[in-house]
Amino acid sequence: MQKTALRSGMTVNMRQARRRENIAGYLFMAPSLLFFLGFVIFPMVMCLVYSFTSYTMTEFSFAGLANYQRMFQDAIFGKALINTIILVLVSVPITCFFSLWVASIISKMADRTTSFFRCVFYLPVVTGSVAVTVVWKWIFNRYYGVLNYLCMSLGLINRNMNWLGDPSTALWCILTILLTTSVGQPIVLYVSALNNVDQSLVEAASVDGATNLQTFWRIKWPQIMPTTLYILVITTINSFQCFALIQLLTSGGPNHATETIMYYIYYNAFKLQNYGYGSAMGIILALIIAAFSALQFKLAKTDNG
Amino acid sequence: MKKLLALLLCAIMILPAFAFADETTEISLWTYPIGSWGDPDTVNGIIAKFNEVHPEIKVKVNYLDYASGDDQVTTAIEAKTTPDIVMEGPERLVANWGAAGKMLDISDLWDDAVKADIIAASPAVEAACKNAEGIYYEYPLCMTTHCMVINYNDFEAAGALQYLDEATHTWTTEGFLNALDALEAAGYLPTGVVYCGGQGGDQGTRALVTNLYSGQFTNADHTAYTMDSEENIKALQLLKDLVEAGKLDADPGIVAGDEIALFCNSTLSIGFCWNASAAVSNKASLADDVKVFPMAFPSDDGVPELQGGIWGFGLFDNGDEARAQAAKTFVKFVCDDENQAAASVYASGFFPTRASLGDVYAGTDKAENGEYAIFMPFLGDYYQVTGNWAAQRTEWWNLLQRIFAGGDVAAEVATYCANANK
Numbered sequence: 001m002q003k004t005a006l007r008s009g010m011t012v013n014m015r016q017a018r019r020r021e022n023i024a025g026y027l028f029m030a031p032s033l034l035f036f037l038g039f040v041i042f043p044m045v046m047c048l049v050y051s052f053t054s055y056t057m058t059e060f061s062f063a064g065l066a067n068y069q070r071m072f073q074d075a076i077f078g079k080a081l082i083n084t085i086i087l088v089l090v091s092v093p094i095t096c097f098f099s100l101w102v103a104s105i106i107s108k109m110a111d112r113t114t115s116f117f118r119c120v121f122y123l124p125v126v127t128g129s130v131a132v133t134v135v136w137k138w139i140f141n142r143y144y145g146v147l148n149y150l151c152m153s154l155g156l157i158n159r160n161m162n163w164l165g166d167p168s169t170a171l172w173c174i175l176t177i178l179l180t181t182s183v184g185q186p187i188v189l190y191v192s193a194l195n196n197v198d199q200s201l202v203e204a205a206s207v208d209g210a211t212n213l214q215t216f217w218r219i220k221w222p223q224i225m226p227t228t229l230y231i232l233v234i235t236t237i238n239s240f241q242c243f244a245l246i247q248l249l250t251s252g253g254p255n256h257a258t259e260t261i262m263y264y265i266y267y268n269a270f271k272l273q274n275y276g277y278g279s280a281m282g283i284i285l286a287l288i289i290a291a292f293s294a295l296q297f298k299l300a301k302t303d304n305g
Numbered sequence: 306m307k308k309l310l311a312l313l314l315c316a317i318m319i320l321p322a323f324a325f326a327d328e329t330t331e332i333s334l335w336t337y338p339i340g341s342w343g344d345p346d347t348v349n350g351i352i353a354k355f356n357e358v359h360p361e362i363k364v365k366v367n368y369l370d371y372a373s374g375d376d377q378v379t380t381a382i383e384a385k386t387t388p389d390i391v392m393e394g395p396e397r398l399v400a401n402w403g404a405a406g407k408m409l410d411i412s413d414l415w416d417d418a419v420k421a422d423i424i425a426a427s428p429a430v431e432a433a434c435k436n437a438e439g440i441y442y443e444y445p446l447c448m449t450t451h452c453m454v455i456n457y458n459d460f461e462a463a464g465a466l467q468y469l470d471e472a473t474h475t476w477t478t479e480g481f482l483n484a485l486d487a488l489e490a491a492g493y494l495p496t497g498v499v500y501c502g503g504q505g506g507d508q509g510t511r512a513l514v515t516n517l518y519s520g521q522f523t524n525a526d527h528t529a530y531t532m533d534s535e536e537n538i539k540a541l542q543l544l545k546d547l548v549e550a551g552k553l554d555a556d557p558g559i560v561a562g563d564e565i566a567l568f569c570n571s572t573l574s575i576g577f578c579w580n581a582s583a584a585v586s587n588k589a590s591l592a593d594d595v596k597v598f599p600m601a602f603p604s605d606d607g608v609p610e611l612q613g614g615i616w617g618f619g620l621f622d623n624g625d626e627a628r629a630q631a632a633k634t635f636v637k638f639v640c641d642d643e644n645q646a647a648a649s650v651y652a653s654g655f656f657p658t659r660a661s662l663g664d665v666y667a668g669t670d671k672a673e674n675g676e677y678a679i680f681m682p683f684l685g686d687y688y689q690v691t692g693n694w695a696a697q698r699t700e701w702w703n704l705l706q707r708i709f710a711g712g713d714v715a716a717e718v719a720t721y722c723a724n725a726n727k
Contacts, residue, residue, distance in 0.1 A: 255706045270375070271696075273379060
């Protein structure tokens with residue numbers, strides 16, 4: 001009887017202790033949770049609500065699916081969607097492959113050399129967008145840009161190209177700049193991931209006669225898969241949300257050749273004050289990003305077996 | 306003891322809340338970079354002068370730029386954190402925010418004497434500051450005409466000065482074409498660039514097109530854009546032909562700021578976006594071989610109609626009568642005080658909207674600004690108050706891009722008008 005009472009008392013004490021721990025945990029989380037609810041969840045919900053309204057500076061009324069219907073009939077939205085998907089489909093694989101390649105080279109170097117190259121590749125990431133675009137604008141300048149100068153000197157072109165003003169080259173210029181600002185973080189992550197690969201497995205594979213490619217594919221690649229998945233998802237999201245480069249360099253031109261969904265959302269919301277329509281596009285963009293991310297997770301899990 | 310200390314600390318923190326009530330009224334001013342009105346030292350000096358007369362009104366200033374200023378104001382409107390006063394022009398104060406019902410009716414500031422003084426300077430200014438119902442949303446301070454600029458040295462070397470009237474700074478369309486030929490023959494290429502990479506400086510390209518064959522940008526009552534007139538289509542076709550012939554450049558990758566830089570570094574002999582303020586702000590960056598000579602836009606009859614720029618103050622309706630009155634007091638001081646008005650205009654680098662102020666630059670170190678007063682008689686219709694203006698601006702540079710990419714002029718203009726006149 002005494003033992004039962006004692007055991008029961010201890011159980012109650014444990015439950016109380018656990019409850020106190022839980023409350024303490026929630027209290028610690030509260031500031032971040034409030035921030036998350038107020039600045040992430042609440043705006044998302046409001047965006048969804050506004051997407052069903054005709055919301056401008058002078059009007060706020062329920063519009064049902066009118067914004068979505070308008071969107072799928074909007075030729076500029078279609079063009080923006082295509083441009084955005086091109087940016088994603090080109091930048092994500094290139095970013096991943098290039099980052100992995102660079103990381104696999106520099107991770108084998110001396111620590112100082114590795115750190116030096118990590119800094120070099122990470123610099124564009126920490127440099128402000130405005131500074132980056134100003135420099136690239138000079139590089140791409142039709143009249144005195146260094147790119148034209150180099151290409152003319154090498155005989156690649158016979159007259160100055162209007163890189164940002166030509167619909168056939170403008171989007172690729174944006175892509176180039178996007179790549180330079182995207183590879184920094186993946187390189188740093190891959191260097192870390194490669195350094196954390198179990199070297200005993202690599203040595204064992206080497207002893208068993210595996211080639212470098214086999215070692216990489218069978219040993220290293222599975223171990224860096226979580227990092228790869230993270231990089232894929234983040235790079236995809238960043239590419240979908242490419243905005244600053246467009247705003248500062250081309251304003252979506254020439255002739256909507258560099259129009260992206262993010263820029264078109266900004267244009268409709270801030271320039272035309274069509275908040276409802278902009279919100280609807282934002283929802284569609286979020287759904288597309290979610291779909292892409294889910295696909296990437298599924299493929300990565302399939303890869304892992 | 307610890308509890309006592311904690312209570313004492315709390316009391317010290319709460320105490321300021323019970324400070325004696327301040328009898329000052331605080332108002333906020335948001336200003337775009339209109340000459341030195343974008344310089345904190347200048348504006349603080351003006352506020353200091355104001356406070357000598359009205360110490361009971363405090364003015365806080367937020368400096369906007371044209372890249373993000375409109376976005377900041379839009380955000381403030383939706384967040385209901387608009388300033389009391391905003392300094393800009395009728396296209397924003399009257400046609401945009403005023404039309405949206407966000408601005409205060411400031412017709413009470415427009416007494417008969419002020420109205421007469423402003424009309425004497427330019428009737429277009431008075432007309433631009435009110436809406437179709439006659440409600441005034443803007444109290445103007447300064448104005449200018451947007452012009453273009455040539456490199457006098459290049460024109461002289463190419464023998465092209467004969468095609469312009471140096472005394473009046475005007476030229477005909479034929480003279481412009483002859484000048485382009487002369488510059489090309491002398492090897493001064495590129496001559497000029499029709500920039501169309503965005504809306505920045507679009508007043509230049511609009512004026513270039515409408516003046517070539519005396520077209521109009523809108524109809525008389527500012528209810529429709531009329532780029533599809535015969536004159537304007539002819540002008541656009543001319544520009545397209547000039548670009549295809551290599552006598553002029555078109556660049557969808559640059560805006561006016563880039564074009565001005567190209568002119569200042571002597572890459573171009575002609576600039577299509579210029580005014581008195583640009584002359585002052587770019588003086589230090591001129592290449593040695595650039596001699597600035599402002600010109601009106603070429604017109605078929607030699608009589609140009611130049612785009613006007615009008616800047617003044619509008620008041621947001623924040624529902625606070627005390628702040629509204631304080632804001633009106635400030636605006637009246639800046640624009641009408643006999644000791645301050647001229648200085649306020651001087652700070653802008655432009656010209657007074659009140660005839661009584663005369664030449665505010667005479668005898669000052671900005672005397673050369675007075676040179677640009679020669680264009681004021683050519684001030685044309687201020688049409689920037691036409692509806693759907695923001696969307697039109699995007700349609701305009703997209704129109705130019707499509708035309709210079711090879712599009713049929715009439716067809717592309719039809720698309721432009723259909724979208725702009727929605």
